[in-house]
Amino acid sequence: MSLEEAERALVDLLFDEAQRAAFFADRAAALAGYALDAEEQADFAALSQPGLELDATMRRDLMLARLSRSFPLSFSIGSALPGGLALLRRLVGPAYARAPRATRSARFGETLRAELAGLSFASDRERALALAFVDTEVAMAWAAARLREQALSGSPPAPAGRSAAPLAADWAARPLALAPHLCMAVLPRSRAALERELCPVELDQLWARLERVPLPAGRLAAALASEQPRLFMARAVLVRASRCEATVEQVTLELSDGFAPLLRALDGSRSADALLSRLAASSAPVATLEAVRAGLRTLLERGMLLAR
């Protein structure tokens, strides 16, 4: 008996459309790569095609519905491209099912990004702009995965709320650093606004909607026609952790893209006061200084920055 091999064959048939097609075209040939005994071969020989197909289709759609909540823009963008929906369906294959749990979604996103880059966009410009949003979703998934791994590693960080601790009175004098598990990107336009435009349903309904009505290519082109760069930040937050499980959520924030160089300059030694002094020395207007101060305060309050 070789139950491990029978299980491997079953998972491949359930999650791999090409393997399923090969199996129903020539069962013996498709099973030749598995060390099945005669009884197991006879079991597979009797397997119903309509039943397996229905199971596999429902299973795939349920998995994609879950994943679309983490990669909404990637899914919408992908649906607008020739071959995009087929790509998404193919990616929830056996390797996805067998992947380590903590990083499974992030690995999916990484593969999706690589494959989307190879699809046909209306222009190189559209490809670059669209992939910037995909990159951000993949980076968020990896930040969540790393935090989840850390939480389950035996030395978990304490679960935190979505808000940071109240600011100290001298917050502006303290050295600033970027928070851990942070994603930061200058995007061609507001991610939140793009999501409202390209994902017009509740996220748990997104895959079902895209399957029925893929995003029109013209709508993607129109959404990316004009650029209004924004700094997008997302922080993965551990909201619950136990011995076996960790729940991670994302806190997001969008700011003027002018903050990007300021934040990139943070090395854990400069305070808000020091940054503002530097800006003042370069003749920045008072209104700009006030806006930067308010922005830094917001970043601290949302936990994107740490005041040491």
Add this chain to the structure above:
Amino acid sequence: MGGRLSELPVLGVGASLSLEARPDPVELVRAVGGPRFVEYAGRLDVDEVRAEVERVRAAGARVLFHPSYINFCGTLANSPAWLAETARHVAEVASPWFAQDLAYCFVGPDQGYSAELGYFIPPILNRSSLERAVERVREVQAAVPAPVAIEPPPMCFALGRMKLFEFFGELAERADCAILLDVGHLVSYELASGQSLREQLSRLPRERVIEVHIAGGRLERGLYVDAHERDILPEAWRMLHDLLPHLPSLRAVCFECEGKSEAEVLSTLERVRAAVREHSGHAALVEALA
């Protein structure tokens, strides 16, 4: 186990609900004709559900924990840490027994929820799979401080040529565990396999069946699909009526009704109670409906 099963409380007719969504389990428990117990498909960590479970218990209902992350079959063992947390969960909520579909919930290196694979992957119905299922059930029994019940999962296909009640019957006897029968899942097996379960009843250790589920479903391409938000199909009602007279040790009948309105739940619970009164031969269960 035989002795332990006879000592299990008779819970009557109850409902399977999400603890954090409408309809509110506590409002339902307090309603006239509401459920006598509440079953929930919570996550592993009992801390996530403790407050809601306490509300339900304070309203006067028992709770049953019915998860979807245990591999009761297959070559991949359950994580000792997950089993330990399961034991803590079962003990803290005082679930009288611990039941779950016998299926694959994970196929990778880590334990996880069946929803991460879409839903349960049904077991392979053959001899070598049965041998491993005995190991898996014993592994859970050794960790969990309550009798274990195994449930045939929903099936669009049947892989393996053992008959369903032959597989579950022998498994329950050898592992000395209880059985939960979901009548919709049984309909799904009949449609997927072309087999009649009435003809397999002699293979089922009927005294081990302690719980029955009934829920909404739909027919697609001639197969049965679990769909708790839908109405209960006539085929499922028929299966319930046919089975009830043959289950002498039944402790609980559960209407799985996540996504239904309170009015729908209450009217269906009344219909389930009527079916139990009319068809069950188990006096203690019928008395528990009063």
